[in-house]
Amino acid sequence: MGAGIFDDAVVTYFPAPNSATGEDVVEISVHGGEFIQQELLRVLANQDSVRLAEPGEFTLRSFLNEKIDLSRAEAVAETINAQSAAAHQLAQDHLHGGIRRYLDQIKHDLLLIISFVEAELDFSDQEISRVKPEKHLDQIQSIKRRAETLLSTYFYGQRLMDGFRVVLIGPTNAGKSSIFNVLCGFDRAIVTEYPGTTRDTIEGELSIAGHRVILIDTAGIRAVNDPIENIGIDRSLLELDRADIVLSIHAPDAQVDMPLFPGKTPVISIFNKSDLISDQATAKTTADVIISCKTGSGIDLLRQKLAEKILLSRTMADGGLIIASQRQADTLQRFSDACLAAETGIFSKIEPEYFASDLRNALSILGEITGETTPDDILNEIFSTFCIGK
Ligand SMILES: Nc1nc2c(ncn2[C@@H]2O[C@H](COP(=O)(O)OP(=O)(O)O)[C@@H](O)[C@H]2O)c(=O)[nH]1
Ligand SMILES: [Mg+2]
Known part of the structure; x- marks a missing residue:
């Protein structure tokens, strides 16, 4: 097909510098449909000096033209990947410059110390003043603390984005698959009276208090000779290791023959099949929640307990800020280490020149988060994870 007329389009022109990328941008809106889109791309890509965009290229251009800092550029990807209300809120905070503002405060305070120390260094030859790194100790500790507060939000933030892994564990026939189905809201796992079905x-996947939860049903843990069931049991133990929260299920008619040790992972103990025994007998259990999948009793309380455990892991920095990017967390850790180096230097009576250089090093690490000092290969890595067209 030649370049004949194949659709009516709306063309919108965004002149530089006020477009999203800061460059002249033209947006062509055509009628939806695979053929029209492909045909348009084919015709355009045949023009000289026209090519398809790389993944994340628009956001990269926006960053390079200083329309947004790196933390906001990363927030574009976070917004796209957000799969729950809480994750979306986190991404929006970043997109609106929350990380940038938080770090700007730290940077401002660090720059004050640096300019002070460097000014004193300049004059120290003339004996006008003597540099005393120790007088900056409190400020450095405060800067380090603020960075660490933000870093401490990563555990929760990462789970906000990827989901909390909640693992059902317990003996065969306790009702793990039944609970899985009730919580997921539909019959996904096979439930039978035969032990070893799963x-x-x-x-x-489900949503608990606006948080994405990945619920994992596992094979019941018991000693068996069946090789396939044993592989399933090994997988259950693996999931137990990776779990953020464990739901440990018991039932009056399920026999525990292999006790489990979830380590430090938070556990909600559940007594299922309460319909099978008397109220007096249920009253004696020490479980956190008593439920019956058959009658539905206690299920709302179970959801509530789950929400409580999830929210228990929530930590926030000033203004409700939470980070979710491993890169940002790693960089904040390096920044905190650099502050510690400066702090240790003070105690070991470091030469002022080296003290100033430690502070400059910390400043440069901080700039990696917002993109001022981020090496090119890291930039490429960040933007290559974007999808095309963003
Ligand atoms: N009476 C009663 N039976 C239940 C309840 N929950 C599950 N069951 C039954 O217990 C058996 C085992 O359930 P299942 O979910 O497959 O257990 P799993 O092996 O732990 O996954 C099935 O026959 C279920 O119908 C309950 O709350 N009350
Ligand atoms: Mg099962």
Whole structure:
């Protein structure tokens, strides 16, 4: 097909410097449909000096033209990947410059110390003043503390984005798959009265208090000779290791023959099949929640307990700020280490020149988060994870 007329389009022109990328931008809106889009791309790509955009190229251009800092550029990807209300809120805070503002405060305070120390260094030859790094100790500790507060939000933030892994564990026939189905809201896992029905782990997704939860049903843990069931049991133990929260299920008619040790992972103990025994007998259990999948009693309380455990892991820095990027967390850790180096230098009576250089090093690490000092290969890595057209 030649370049004949194949659709009516609306063309919108965004002149530089007020477009999203800061450059002249033209947006062509055509009628939806795979053929029209492909045909338009083919015709355009045949023009000289026209090519398809690289993944994340628009955001990269926006960053390079200083329309947004790196933390806001990363927030574009976070916004796209957000799968729950809480994750979306986090991404929006970043997109609106929350990280930038938080770090700007730290940077401002660090620059004050640096300019002070360097000014004193300049004059020290003339004996006008003597540099005393120790007088900056409090400020450096405060800067380090603020960076660490932000870093401490990463555990929760990462789970906000990727989901909290909640693993159902317990003896065969306790009702793990039944609870899985009730919480997921539909019959996903096979439920039978035969012990050993669930042999592989099954994942389902649900939302608890606006948080994405990945619920994992596992094979019941028991000693068996069946090689397939044993692989399933090994997988259950693996999931137990990776779990953020463990739901440990018991039932009056399920026999525990292999006790489990979830380590430090938070556990909610659940007594299921309460319909099978008397109220007096249920009153004696020490479980956190008593439920019955058959009658539905206690299920709302279980959801509530789950929400409480999730929210228990929530930490926020000033203004409700939470980070979710491993790169930002790693960089904040390096920044904190650099502050510690400066702090240690003070105690070991470091030469002022070296003290100033430690502070400059910390400043440069801080700039990696907002993109002022980020090496090119890291920039490429960040933007290559974007999808095309963003
Ligand atoms: N009476 C009663 N039976 C239940 C309840 N929950 C599950 N069951 C039954 O217990 C058996 C085992 O359930 P299942 O979910 O497959 O257990 P799993 O092996 O731990 O996954 C099935 O026959 C279920 O119908 C309950 O709350 N009350
Ligand atoms: Mg099962």
